[in-house]
Amino acid sequence: MELTAGYPFWLIKNGIPFEYPKLLKNIHSRVVVIGGGISGALTAYYLTEQGVDCILVDGRSIGQGSTCASTSLLQYELDTPLHMLIKQIGEVNAIRSYQLCGESIDTLIGIMDHIGFDAYDSRKSLFFTSHKSQLSFIEKELTARRQAGFDVSFLTKNEIYENYCMNAEYAILSEKGATIDAYALTHALLKHSMGKGLQVFDRTGIKDIKYNANNVELKTADGVFISAEKIVNASGFEVINFISRDIVDLYCTYAVVSENEQEKEAIWKDRIMIWNTDNPYLYLRLTQDNRIIMGGRDVRFSHKASRGLYDKKAAQLCSDFEKLFPGKKFKAEFAWSGTFGKTKDSLPYIGEFAKTPNTYYALGFGGNGITFSVIAAQIIKDHMLGKRNEDAEIFSFDRKSG
Numbered sequence: 434m435e436l437t438a439g440y441p442f443w444l445i446k447n448g449i450p451f452e453y454p455k456l457l458k459n460i461h462s463r464v465v466v467i468g469g470g471i472s473g474a475l476t477a478y479y480l481t482e483q484g485v486d487c488i489l490v491d492g493r494s495i496g497q498g499s500t501c502a503s504t505s506l507l508q509y510e511l512d513t514p515l516h517m518l519i520k521q522i523g524e525v526n527a528i529r530s531y532q533l534c535g536e537s538i539d540t541l542i543g544i545m546d547h548i549g550f551d552a553y554d555s556r557k558s559l560f561f562t563s564h565k566s567q568l569s570f571i572e573k574e575l576t577a578r579r580q581a582g583f584d585v586s587f588l589t590k591n592e593i594y595e596n597y598c599m600n601a602e603y604a605i606l607s608e609k610g611a612t613i614d615a616y617a618l619t620h621a622l623l624k625h626s627m628g629k630g631l632q633v634f635d636r637t638g639i640k641d642i643k644y645n646a647n648n649v650e651l652k653t654a655d656g657v658f659i660s661a662e663k664i665v666n667a668s669g670f671e672v673i674n675f676i677s678r679d680i681v682d683l684y685c686t687y688a689v690v691s692e693n694e695q696e697k698e699a700i701w702k703d704r705i706m707i708w709n710t711d712n713p714y715l716y717l718r719l720t721q722d723n724r725i726i727m728g729g730r731d732v733r734f735s736h737k738a739s740r741g742l743y744d745k746k747a748a749q750l751c752s753d754f755e756k757l758f759p760g761k762k763f764k765a766e767f768a769w770s771g772t773f774g775k776t777k778d779s780l781p782y783i784g785e786f787a788k789t790p791n792t793y794y795a796l797g798f799g800g801n802g803i804t805f806s807v808i809a810a811q812i813i814k815d816h817m818l819g820k821r822n823e824d825a826e827i828f829s830f831d832r833k834s835g
Contacts, residue, residue, distance in 0.1 A: 441769045442690040442726070443616035444501040450620045453495055456634040459658045462488040464817065465651060468667035469493070469635055470500035471615045472795045472806040474622040476665050478544065479814040481629040488659070489623070489631060492638030496619040499669055502771030503802065504688055504728045506706050506718055507611040508558050509535035509583070512800045513779040514570075514710075516577035522778050526827050528581045530780060533824060535583065537807035538611055545618065548625040553613040554721065557703055561593065561604035562710040563757075570710065571603045584608040597701040599757055601709075610706050612718050615803055644790045665813055667795040667806075676789075680782060680830075681774035681798050683734035684713075687746035688726060690767040695722040700761065715753055716800075725763065727754055734772055743770040774798040781805040783812050783828035793817075794830075 464480060466473045469491030480487045491498075509531055511518060518527040545553055562571060571587070578585045588596070588604040623633050637657075642664070643650040651659040666672055694700075699719055701707075708716040713731035720726065730746045730753075747768035754763040775798065776782070782796040783805075793813045797805030808828070815822040826832065 440767050441501045441616075441771070442688075442724075442767045443503075443505070443614055444497065445767065447614070447617050447620075449494065450617065451495070451624055453633045453635045455655075456490060456637040456653060456657050456659070457655070459660075460488065460632075461660045462486050462632070463661060464488075464663045464665060465490065465649075465659055465661040466665045466667060467491075467639055468498075468669060468795075469495040469619070469623075469633070470498050470667070470669060471496075471503070471619050471803055472669065472797050472809060473665070473667035474619040474626075475806045475810040476667055476795050476813055477631050478622045478626050479810040480817060481626040481631045483814060483818060485817060487631050488634065488661075490634045490637040490639065490653075490659070492654070493635065495623065495633065495635045496616045499771055499773065499802070500619050501616045502688070502769055503615045504716065504718065504726050505613045505615040505803065506708075506716060507538045507541065507613060507803055508607075508706065508708075508801065509538060509609055509804070510558070510560065510607070510801075511779040512775060514574045514577075515581060516573040518779065519577065522780075522833070529824065530827060531578075531581055531583070533808050534801055534804040535609055537804035538609060540811075541613075541803070541807050542611060544622075545613070548621055550618055550621045552617050552721070553611055554704070556610045556612050556706050556718070558607040558610035558706040558708070559588075559593075559597070559604050560607065560708060560710065561599070561601040563601050564710075565602050567710055568603055571605060575605050578605065578607070597705070597707075598761075599701065599707070600759055601757070606705075612706060612720075613803070642789075644792065646790070649791050662791065663817065664789075664792040665795060666792055667809075669796065672794065672796060676786060676794075681776050681796075683772055683774050684731045685734050685770050686713075686728055686731045686773055687743050687750060687770050688728035688768065689747045689750045689763070689765045690720075691725040692764045692766045693722050693724055697723060699723055700725065700758070715750075717754070724766075725754070727763070729753070743768050746770070773800070773802070780832075781809060781828055782830055783809045784816070784825055784830065786830050
C-alpha cells in the first residue's frame with residue numbers, strides 16, 4: 434500500500450539520519466515488533482527500558498511509511514469532539530480517552546527529555562469555527578472539556594482576530610499541546626533503544642506468520658525466519674489486509690509547507706496549533722524556523738487520490754489559508770499526501786485479536802496517532818510484564834463502539 438506521495442517535509446529536512454541493516458539470517462527474540470514508524474519505536478522503547486529482549490523489523494526504510502508524512506501535532510482532542518463522544522461511548526470512557534491523550538503529551542515530553550531529543554515545543558491549541566451557527570456546538574464542547582479537567586477558554590470573533598489575526602467566529606483555546614518532528618523522533622527513540630539491546634532491521638518485510646500455541650514464527654520476503662514468544666504489530670493501516678477492513682475507513686490527507694521564514698516574526702501569537710470544526714477539518718502549525726504547515730482537504734483513500742491529487746489539494750489549502758488570514762500570502766515549498774484511518778468511535782485498536790494468538794496490536798488510527806501510540810506502548814508493556822492495565826478495555830477489539 435502506498436502510504437505517501439509527493440515530498441514529505443520531514444523526510445527532506447532530515448534525510449536518512451541513521452542506517453539500519455537488513456535481516457539476512459535466522460534469529461530468535463522474546464518479542465518482535467513489526468513496524469518501524471513512531472508506534473513501533475515507542476513500543477520498542479517501553480519494552481527495552483524494562484529489559485525485554487526485542488527486535489524491530491520494517492519492510493521499508495525506517496520511518497518512511499505514515500510517520501514521515503505526519504504533520505506531528507500533539508493534541509488531546511480526538512477526531513470526535515468530547516461532548517459527542519460521551520453520547521457515543523459513555524461519559525466514563527469518553528472522558529478517560531481524552532484524559533489519556535492529555536497525559537500522553539506530558540509523558541512523551543518526558544521521554545524526549547530523557548533521550549535528549551529537543552525537536553519539540555509545548556504549544557497551546559485553538560479549536561475554531563468559521564460558522565455563526567456553531568455557537569451552541571462550541572459551548573457544549575467547552576463545558577465538556579472543563580468538566581473533564583482541561584484548562585480551556587472561550588474566544589469571540591474579535592478576540593480571535595486581535596490575538597491571532599485570524600478570521601473565525603468562535604474558538605476554544607486549550608493550554609495543553611505540543612508540536613514535534615515525529616520522523617526524527619522515531620530515529621532518536623530507536624537509536625536510544627539500540628543502546629539498551631534493541632536490534633533494528635529495515636527493508637525486512639514479513640511474508641508469512643505462523644501463530645502457534647506458545648510462540649510465533651515469521652518468514653521474511655527473503656526467506657529468513659524469526660522465532661519469538663510474542664509479536665507486537667505496529668504496522669498501521671496495512672494491517673487491515675489480514676485483520677478486517679471493517680475496523681477502519683482509510684482516507685488521504687494533504688499537507689503543504691511554506692517557505693522558511695526564520696528571519697521574520699511568527700505569523701500568529703504564541704505559535705499556537707490551529708484546527709477547525711469542519712469535517713474534514715483543517716489544521717495548522719508552525720515549525721521552529723517559522724514555516725507554516727497546513728493540512729486537511731481529506732478524501733476517501735484510493736491510489737489515485739493518494740498519488741494524483743496533492744498538487745490540486747495543495748493549491749486549495751493555500752487558498753484556505755488566505756481566507757483565514759486576510760492579506761497574508763502562503764508561499765508553498767513542499768506538498769504531499771498521507772494515509773490515515775478513522776474508526777467509528779475515533780479510538781485506536783490496542784491489544785490482542787482472537788484470530789492471531791501471541792500477538793498484540795498497536796494501531797493508532799485517527800488524528801491522534803502519536804498520542805495513541807504512547808497509550809498503546811504503555812498498555813502492551815503492561816501486558817508483556819503480566820500487569821493489569823485498567824484502561825486497556827477502552828481500546829480493545831471487543832469494545833462496543835456505538
